[in-house]
Amino acid sequence: MPPIVSESYKEKKKNEILSSALACFAKKGFQAATIDDIVELSGISKGAIYNYFKSKDEIYLELMIKDTQETYEILTKNLSTCHCAIEKINYLFDVYLSVDVSSKDWQGKTIVHNEFKLYAARNKELMETLSARRNHFFIQLFAGIIKEGQESGEFNLNLNPETMANFFWSMIDGVFFQTIYNDYPYKEVLTEMKQLFMEKVKV
Amino acid sequence: MPPIVSESYKEKKKNEILSSALACFAKKGFQAATIDDIVELSGISKGAIYNYFKSKDEIYLELMIKDTQETYEILTKNLSTCHCAIEKINYLFDVYLSVDVSSKDWQGKTIVHNEFKLYAARNKELMETLSARRNHFFIQLFAGIIKEGQESGEFNLNLNPETMANFFWSMIDGVFFQTIYNDYPYKEVLTEMKQLFMEKVKV
Amino acid sequence: MPPIVSESYKEKKKNEILSSALACFAKKGFQAATIDDIVELSGISKGAIYNYFKSKDEIYLELMIKDTQETYEILTKNLSTCHCAIEKINYLFDVYLSVDVSSKDWQGKTIVHNEFKLYAARNKELMETLSARRNHFFIQLFAGIIKEGQESGEFNLNLNPETMANFFWSMIDGVFFQTIYNDYPYKEVLTEMKQLFMEKVKV
Amino acid sequence: MPPIVSESYKEKKKNEILSSALACFAKKGFQAATIDDIVELSGISKGAIYNYFKSKDEIYLELMIKDTQETYEILTKNLSTCHCAIEKINYLFDVYLSVDVSSKDWQGKTIVHNEFKLYAARNKELMETLSARRNHFFIQLFAGIIKEGQESGEFNLNLNPETMANFFWSMIDGVFFQTIYNDYPYKEVLTEMKQLFMEKVKV
DNA sequence: TATGAATGAGATTTCATTCAT
DNA sequence: TATGAATGAAATCTCATTCAT
Numbered sequence: 001m002p003p004i005v006s007e008s009y010k011e012k013k014k015n016e017i018l019s020s021a022l023a024c025f026a027k028k029g030f031q032a033a034t035i036d037d038i039v040e041l042s043g044i045s046k047g048a049i050y051n052y053f054k055s056k057d058e059i060y061l062e063l064m065i066k067d068t069q070e071t072y073e074i075l076t077k078n079l080s081t082c083h084c085a086i087e088k089i090n091y092l093f094d095v096y097l098s099v100d101v102s103s104k105d106w107q108g109k110t111i112v113h114n115e116f117k118l119y120a121a122r123n124k125e126l127m128e129t130l131s132a133r134r135n136h137f138f139i140q141l142f143a144g145i146i147k148e149g150q151e152s153g154e155f156n157l158n159l160n161p162e163t164m165a166n167f168f169w170s171m172i173d174g175v176f177f178q179t180i181y182n183d184y185p186y187k188e189v190l191t192e193m194k195q196l197f198m199e200k201v202k203v
Numbered sequence: 204m205p206p207i208v209s210e211s212y213k214e215k216k217k218n219e220i221l222s223s224a225l226a227c228f229a230k231k232g233f234q235a236a237t238i239d240d241i242v243e244l245s246g247i248s249k250g251a252i253y254n255y256f257k258s259k260d261e262i263y264l265e266l267m268i269k270d271t272q273e274t275y276e277i278l279t280k281n282l283s284t285c286h287c288a289i290e291k292i293n294y295l296f297d298v299y300l301s302v303d304v305s306s307k308d309w310q311g312k313t314i315v316h317n318e319f320k321l322y323a324a325r326n327k328e329l330m331e332t333l334s335a336r337r338n339h340f341f342i343q344l345f346a347g348i349i350k351e352g353q354e355s356g357e358f359n360l361n362l363n364p365e366t367m368a369n370f371f372w373s374m375i376d377g378v379f380f381q382t383i384y385n386d387y388p389y390k391e392v393l394t395e396m397k398q399l400f401m402e403k404v405k406v
Numbered sequence: 407m408p409p410i411v412s413e414s415y416k417e418k419k420k421n422e423i424l425s426s427a428l429a430c431f432a433k434k435g436f437q438a439a440t441i442d443d444i445v446e447l448s449g450i451s452k453g454a455i456y457n458y459f460k461s462k463d464e465i466y467l468e469l470m471i472k473d474t475q476e477t478y479e480i481l482t483k484n485l486s487t488c489h490c491a492i493e494k495i496n497y498l499f500d501v502y503l504s505v506d507v508s509s510k511d512w513q514g515k516t517i518v519h520n521e522f523k524l525y526a527a528r529n530k531e532l533m534e535t536l537s538a539r540r541n542h543f544f545i546q547l548f549a550g551i552i553k554e555g556q557e558s559g560e561f562n563l564n565l566n567p568e569t570m571a572n573f574f575w576s577m578i579d580g581v582f583f584q585t586i587y588n589d590y591p592y593k594e595v596l597t598e599m600k601q602l603f604m605e606k607v608k609v
Numbered sequence: 610m611p612p613i614v615s616e617s618y619k620e621k622k623k624n625e626i627l628s629s630a631l632a633c634f635a636k637k638g639f640q641a642a643t644i645d646d647i648v649e650l651s652g653i654s655k656g657a658i659y660n661y662f663k664s665k666d667e668i669y670l671e672l673m674i675k676d677t678q679e680t681y682e683i684l685t686k687n688l689s690t691c692h693c694a695i696e697k698i699n700y701l702f703d704v705y706l707s708v709d710v711s712s713k714d715w716q717g718k719t720i721v722h723n724e725f726k727l728y729a730a731r732n733k734e735l736m737e738t739l740s741a742r743r744n745h746f747f748i749q750l751f752a753g754i755i756k757e758g759q760e761s762g763e764f765n766l767n768l769n770p771e772t773m774a775n776f777f778w779s780m781i782d783g784v785f786f787q788t789i790y791n792d793y794p795y796k797e798v799l800t801e802m803k804q805l806f807m808e809k810v811k812v
Numbered sequence: 813t814a815t816g817a818a819t820g821a822g823a824t825t826t827c828a829t830t831c832a833t
Numbered sequence: 834t835a836t837g838a839a840t841g842a843a844a845t846c847t848c849a850t851t852c853a854t
Contacts, residue, residue: 121383131385174377180324527789537791580783586730588740
């Protein structure tokens with residue numbers, strides 16, 4: 001028997017669930033948000049949700065994977081239009097500098113993402129997946145830029161590309177985590193970091 | 204009539220509960236760990252736990268406050284033996300460089316602490332408490348060192364002490380958060396940061 | 407898509423829960439009876455009960471409202487077949503005279519109802535609901551009969567209908583409350599009351 | 610070993626506990642009030658309370674017995690100063706007519722008393738005790754007055770003294786129970802009852 | 813596929829009572 | 834006697850997941 005509904009229909013439905021789930025998780029937190037919350041927000045029945053996802057955990061996981069993917073795609077797409085390594089690093093900092101960290105939406109999302117990482121930290125398998133993805137997508141992406149800069153003569157040859165990549169993402173993650181605090185001078189700190197980092201990498 | 208048990212007895216009991224709770228939270232996470240877990244680990248009855256703490260949330264909060272306090276006391280005590288601002292910054296980096304991030308104990312604790320911050324982030328009142336404490340204890344501590352260095356002529360006068368303090372703790376938090384990932388080159392990154400930061404602050 | 411189950415199915419289920427709850431409350435008292443008791447007696451799961459009622463209090467309240475309604479409907483229906491006010495008063499006394507106060511069922515019900523009233527007496531909102539219902543249903547019903555009798559020339563015009571209504575229901579409630587005592591001469595007392603009351607109201 | 614404290618000391622202590630307990634029960638209800646509430650209000654330790662009373666139930670029971678006793682003593686004492694049966698009945702109605710039913714204190718007490726009766730209604734032994742006390746104290750007291758009036762020629766000889774006694778207390782209990790309702794015209798109803806009753810008993 | 817009623821394990825919290833001091 | 838810390842059974846309510854329709 002052929003499928004009754006098309007693949008694209010299913011994909012659309014899944015995305016509806018995911019986006020509602022993200023909103024719920026952002027609002028209440030992953031553990032506090034309930035399937036019923038998602039049902040209410042999405043207007044999709046509980047049974048249907050379980051047709052698309054095996055469990056609440058799975059919704060969570062897929063959400064994160066999707067988000068990583070999207071972020072990665074946006075970054076690589078935009079990076080490809082840069083003409084040199086310096087410009088690329090510049091662009092990356094500017095992406096994060098231009099975020100509106102005060103929006104409820106963004107704050108909720110940041111919290112969920114970090115919540116998920118901590119949640120995953122207690123699950124060996126999940127953590128391996130996340131570590132691999134982090135390395136594959138983000139570390140390599142940044143390390144590649146460093147290497148590119150070294151080859152083009154823009155950057156100091158003494159730099160270890162992987163270490164610098166970890167340096168960069170640690171700073172970014174550190175800064176965004178702090179945005180949960182009231183009055184965190186987000187822009188000042190990140191600007192300082194940018195300046196420092198640029199000086200460091202340039203020959 | 205004298206009290207049935209001494210204050211120190213009660214203090215001891217409270218600490219027993221807190222340390223068991225920390226172990227449970229570290230193992231399973233705050234939201235996932237149950238009062239029954241704490242009962243089992245501590246050997247203290249459920250009722251007794253509720254005699255000492257009004258709720259699970261309160262246990263959590265007290266735990267964090269205590270930890271902040273202890274960390275702060277250790278840091279200030281040791282910093283007071285340093286002879287100049289540079290030595291102080293050096294000391295702070297070295298404290299974090301010497302942590303054994305691979306120990307189960309330490310990992311658990313890091314996760315719990317971060318979990319708690321995210322949990323608190325959804326609670327206005329709690330967040331205000333946390334923000335105030337962070338500022339009072341950690342930001343001021345570090346900003347004070349910067350100012351000291353500026354007065355002694357060790358540090359660049361252009362630095363904004365508060366921004367640099369936020370810079371420092373953002374890096375530290377960022378680095379420690381990444382330790383949840385497998386193969387995170389913790390020492391390399393932190394060493395690089397130290398070097399960079401020291402260059403930046405010195406005249 | 408049609409609803410999964412019909413409204414009448416849900417109504418039936420709710421009634422099943424309510425009647426089991428009434429039996430449990432009658433047996434042990436509202437505060438002493440537990441949700442688990444209701445689960446056991448009804449064979450309906452705890453979760454299902456909470457799908458139909460938000461709380462134990464709500465079950466209680468609905469039970470009372472339903473009972474008032476039913477009593478009211480029976481009374482009004484039968485009263486409508488009476489040909490004069492005297493006959494109506496007669497009928498009301500006879501309704502209560504014909505009750506089998508010795509039946510376990512009836513005793514349990516009486517106790518629960520009174521328990522509930524006392525419970526409600528400590529809750530402003532609940533009490534207002536109950537007071538309003540008492541006035542709307544029972545006081546007005548009886549006062550209406552008095553007025554009818556006054557208009558038809560059967561009853562003394564000096565009577566205050568509302569006071570007489572309160573008089574009547576105070577007696578009825580007083581008598582039924584006493585049935586909890588062993589050897590309470592229920593029929594004798596009520597018969598005496600009826601005679602006295604009839605003499606009083608007639609011209 | 611002789612007792613360390615005198616009987617009168619113990620009696621005083623017991624009364625302290627009982628009066629605090631009554632206040633607590635009146636405020637929250639017997640089932641809702643906790644031993645800790647009594648501890649707090651009385652300033653007497655939990656252990657001490659259990660030295661004087663075997664259980665919360667026992668406190669309750671003793672309270673009711675004491676109250677009945679006191680009421681009975683006041684009534685008999687005052688009745689003994691009346692010169693005839695009519696005056697006695699008059700006095701009894703007036704006692705209840707002069708109650709300030711709007712006082713929080715009195716309302717609480719009424720609720721507790723009725724709560725207790727309903728609670729006792731589920732306990733065969735307790736109910737037998739209560740029934741016997743009711744009959745011994747209150748029914749006989751009132752029936753005695755009726756008999757006295759019949760002998761003195763004041764009252765109708767057709768009256769059954771016990772039935773009239775039950776009639777009287779049913780009305781009184783009925784009226785007081787209704788005082789839980791907002792806007793219950795307590796005085797009007799009771800005045801009407803008094804008038805009716807007096808007419809009925811007189812020759 | 814979609815629905816949502818049903819399930820029941822499990823979570824937090826309360827509180828009468830005991831008992832070592 | 835007096836104290837109040839300790840106990841732990843038991844209560845209410847939640848919610849991820851299942852499954853008949």
